Amino acid sequence: MTAASIPSPAAIRQARADNPRMRERDLASQLGVTECQLVAAHCGFGVRRIRADVEKLLAGVTALGEVMALTRNESAVHEKIGVYEKPVSGKHASMVLGSEIDLRIFPKHWVHGFAVEKGEGDDIRRSLQFFDAAGDAVHKIHMRENSNLEAYEDLVAILFSPDQLDALPVAGPRLVQAANDPGLRADLEGLRARWSGMTDVHQFVGILRDLDLTRRQAVELVGSDFAWRLADDAVPALMRLAANEQLPIMCFVGNGGCIQIHSGPITEIKPMGPWINVMDPTFHLHLRTDRITDVWAVRKPNRDGHVSSIEAYGADGSMIIQFFGKRKEGTDERPDWRSLVEGLPRLERSSAA
Secondary structure (H helix, E strand, O other): OOHHHOOOHHHHHHHHHHOOOOOHHHHHHHHOOOHHHHHHOOEOOOEEEEOOOHHHHHHHHHHHOOEEEEEEOOOEEEEEEEOOOOEEOOOOOEEEEOOOOEEEEOHHHOOEEEEEEEEEOOEEEEEEEEEOOOOOEEEEEEEOOOOOHHHHHHHHHHHEOOOOOOOOOOOOOOOOOOOOOHHHHHHHHHHHHHHHOOOOOOHHHHHHHHHOOOHHHHHHHOOOOOEEEEOOOHHHHHHHHHHHHOOOEEEEEEOOOEEEEEEEOOOOEEEEOOEEEEEOOOEEEEEEHHHOOEEEEEEEEEOOEEEEEEEEEOOOOOEEEEEEEOOOOOOOOOHHHHHHHHHOOEOOOOOOO
């Protein structure tokens, strides 16, 4: 879509008024704009631009009290209700380490921010929404009935941007490295040596960076002693088993700017069309299973033995969702989690793997 063919802010606002029940992401796609452009079009109409300053946000976010944190990607939405406890700011990475809201934040991807109000009278829904340079949402904070609205307005005032324009330029396309690029096999021995030598799972990111691999490429190339492909329905099966056994898990959903983590059991599993949903009191998960193209069980060595994860990927090679067994740092993983992972049905590796 060219800049000349993008709907004007007024046209976007009219489309929103004509489709009040449609989700922003779906309406934006229908209009051929990004979700960020759709929100920006409402500046002056219930929306205020704010700076996407992670350090200042984290300095004031705890005072909001109970809120709902939302992080999503194209195929999964992760929602947690709680307080932003124990925020830790950093230039390259920040964290929130609360008992309910647990985040890993990468500030360079936080480019646009908005304070959004919807509704009328006593039914006004307020949120802080942040987007990357491509116009995709990286994180949203939704106020709840008992949130501190005075602290919310104080935080908006601190972050308020002098730029209140209602238009944004067209975002460029994302480039994704193909998972089956034959050139990626050049340092297979190096990958296996580095993988087998891990003493901490956090070393994995450095291995990918040094070998110029994506996560999806690495799990396909490393070999079945460290990663093996599972049946296509492995994720719903895992969720049902974890719920039935009340097995505490860790569930990660992220994008380039934020990863959000649930730690604990899951209970209410509700399929709905292509979606599988968790609808627990403080944790909601919405996952499009039809967008999962492959699922892998992954084993990473550490100083305590090894850690097992289940990882689901989309057609572009990006990770949709990841699961671990809940564990404390410095302890081996739970044997019931390890048994669950190893008991999920496997697929035969292709001859190209």
